[in-house]
């Protein structure tokens with residue numbers, strides 16, 4: 001059996017925080033605000049996987065009112081979510097993501113981020129795609145107020161002999 005999930009998340013850009021995207025610290029004058037390390041890309045991947053499993057969303061599993069998750073490294077959240085998938089007998093088909101950011105320029109970091117995500121999901125880098133786009137200066141992203149991320153994932157049940 002194959003299942004699909006999608007995720008979308010947004011975090012506000014503020015001064016005095018590191019910018020962490022896909023588990024990688026990106027040099028920039030601002031960082032994302034959140035209860036956790038605010039890694040918007042890993043959050044949207046968590047949501048896509050939870051979506052494919054019909055298990056709700058990241059806030060349901062890791063509430064932003066719980067001090068346990070204060071400043072947590074989102075790599076830990078993704079590892080937890082991924083274990084929910086593997087425990088149900090799923091492996092990754094493919095993951096496609098988009099970072100929506102006016103700045104910084106993401107292209108120098110894309111391969112590093114792909115590698116990091118592949119490692120977290122115990123899969124080959126060929127199964128992971130990371131894209132970036134601006135909004136041509138339009139809207140909250142264009143004004144540099146925040147960064148959004150989108151993800152689509154396919155999960156394949158290990159019992160399936162179709163793939």
Ligand SMILES: Nc1ccn([C@@H]2O[C@H](COP(=O)(O)O)[C@@H](O)[C@H]2O)c(=O)n1
Pocket residue numbers: 100101102103104105106107108131132133134135136
């Ligand atoms: N934060 C970003 C945004 C975009 N890119 C790269 O630039 C290309 C063109 O972006 P447009 O928004 O003008 O379509 C895009 O395809 C990315 O390769 C980037 O590196 N970082």
Ligand SMILES: C[C@@]1(CO)OP(=O)(O)OP(=O)(O)OC[C@H]1O
Pocket residue numbers: 009033034035036037038039043058059060062063064065069070071072
């Ligand atoms: C990750 C969690 C938990 O620390 O907090 P945030 O970093 O605020 O992120 P968000 O995407 O708003 O929601 C999920 C949360 O519950």
